[in-house]
Amino acid sequence: xxxxxxxxxxxxxxxxxxxxxxxxxxxxxxxxxxxxxxxxxxxxxxxxxxxxxxxxxxxxxxxxxxxxxxxxxxxxxxxxxxxxxxxxxxxxxxxxxxxxxxxxxxxxxxxxxxxxxxxxxxxxxxxxxxxxxxxxxxxxxxxxxxxxxxxxxxxxxxxxxxxxxxxxxx
Amino acid sequence: xxxxxxxxxxxxxxxxxxxxxxxxxxxxxxxxxxxxxxxxxxxxxxxxxxxxxxxxxxxxxxxxxxxxxxxxxxxxxxxxxxxxxxxxxxxxxxxxxxxxxxxxxxxxxxxxxxxxxxxxxxxxxxxxxxxxxxxxxxxxxxxxxxxxxxxxxxxxxxxxxxxxxxxxxx
Numbered sequence: 001x002x003x004x005x006x007x008x009x010x011x012x013x014x015x016x017x018x019x020x021x022x023x024x025x026x027x028x029x030x031x032x033x034x035x036x037x038x039x040x041x042x043x044x045x046x047x048x049x050x051x052x053x054x055x056x057x058x059x060x061x062x063x064x065x066x067x068x069x070x071x072x073x074x075x076x077x078x079x080x081x082x083x084x085x086x087x088x089x090x091x092x093x094x095x096x097x098x099x100x101x102x103x104x105x106x107x108x109x110x111x112x113x114x115x116x117x118x119x120x121x122x123x124x125x126x127x128x129x130x131x132x133x134x135x136x137x138x139x140x141x142x143x144x145x146x147x148x149x150x151x152x153x154x155x156x157x158x159x160x161x162x163x164x165x166x167x168x169x170x
Numbered sequence: 171x172x173x174x175x176x177x178x179x180x181x182x183x184x185x186x187x188x189x190x191x192x193x194x195x196x197x198x199x200x201x202x203x204x205x206x207x208x209x210x211x212x213x214x215x216x217x218x219x220x221x222x223x224x225x226x227x228x229x230x231x232x233x234x235x236x237x238x239x240x241x242x243x244x245x246x247x248x249x250x251x252x253x254x255x256x257x258x259x260x261x262x263x264x265x266x267x268x269x270x271x272x273x274x275x276x277x278x279x280x281x282x283x284x285x286x287x288x289x290x291x292x293x294x295x296x297x298x299x300x301x302x303x304x305x306x307x308x309x310x311x312x313x314x315x316x317x318x319x320x321x322x323x324x325x326x327x328x329x330x331x332x333x334x335x336x337x338x339x340x
Contacts, residue, residue, distance in 0.1 A: 016314040021340045028299050028338055033314045036340075046216045046225055053223025055216055055272075058279040073311045102225075102305040102319060105297055106338040109228040111305045127275055129198050135272040135281045141243045144186040144203045149272060168198060168276040170191045170206075 016067045021107075028105050036108040037063060042078055043110060047126070049133075050099040050113040056126040057134040059086075061110065073098050075112055081167040092160045093119030094126060122155030128167060130157045186237045191277075198275050206278040207233060212248055213280055217296070219303075220269040220283040226296040227304040229256075231280065243268045245282055251337040262330045263289030264296060292325030298337060300327045 019032035042060040059077040068076040075096035079086040089095030096114035116124035127134040130153035189202035212230040229247040238246040245266035249256040259265030266284040286294035297304040300323030
């Protein structure tokens with residue numbers, strides 16, 4: 001009767017109550033946290049640097065990732081390429097500490113303002129390519145030409161991620 | 171031979187070249203604009219206030235909306251609720267002037283830094299509910315409780331949008 005399976009690792013995920021979505025008024029102007037997950041069970045999340053305001057990354061959360069982020073104050077996502085819960089920084093040390101979480105009008109998007117940890121081999125950063133922000137390139141208006149907003153990488157991704165597979169999918 | 175249909179309204183959309191996605195290196199570290207549209211033909215877009223850095227909204231663009239945004243310097247989106255190209259501000263006057271466009275590492279997300287126009291019945295704002303940002307509510311860490319980060323609406327949505335249908339979908 002003391003089987004460890006009685007205490008599944010996901011037990012804590014019941015601690016946050018997500019309300020059913022019953023009306024536009026409730027969702028937009030109420031006090032209920034009633035997030036809308038899409039047909040894949042995901043909600044989109046934009047993450048900004050709490051100090052600079054720069055957008056660091058855009059990710060996705062499933063119900064479990066959203067709950068764990070609220071409960072722990074550290075950003076968790078759902079990795080669409082690896083199909084696993086992704087505690088940001090678990091591999092790289094580049095943990096995102098949530099300073100503030102917001103949700104949008106129709107509750108189908110989350111905004112995290114975070115402060116960044118330095119990693120074992122890196123100054124504070126967020127992008128697997130080695131830049132501080134995933135949005136390290138500009139698109140020129142009028143032409144669509146690409147230019148680099150960040151001119152130097154913050155870290156060497158080979159040192160931080162080793163042989164881990166690249167998450168980019170063509 | 172001078173039929174107006176020879177000059178369709180969408181002719182200008184051929185002006186921006188979107189490259190085919192051929193390798194991770196090309197997508198992440200190259201000079202090609204090679205956006206990835208999802209199975210619905212959309213790319214996600216986060217829009218921030220160029221002055222305050224606040225996230226104003228999260229929207230979606232189809233190929234046409236992305237091209238029109240690059241060509242005109244005014245934010246265009248694809249309205250998922252109305253299923254139409256959406257020139258932000260066409261109804262409300264709350265046009266978003268793009269100060270800078272960025273694209274992320276795997277080119278499946280766009281970031282717009284914009285300056286806001288005032289509308290006919292409104293100070294500069296972005297959210298159809300009447301707030302400056304769509305992210306006008308916080309989610310408390312630990313509990314998931316909702317609180318209001320913006321305590322007053324910037325405009326009266328009835329005056330700005332009249333009888334237009336609410337875009338929120340339950």
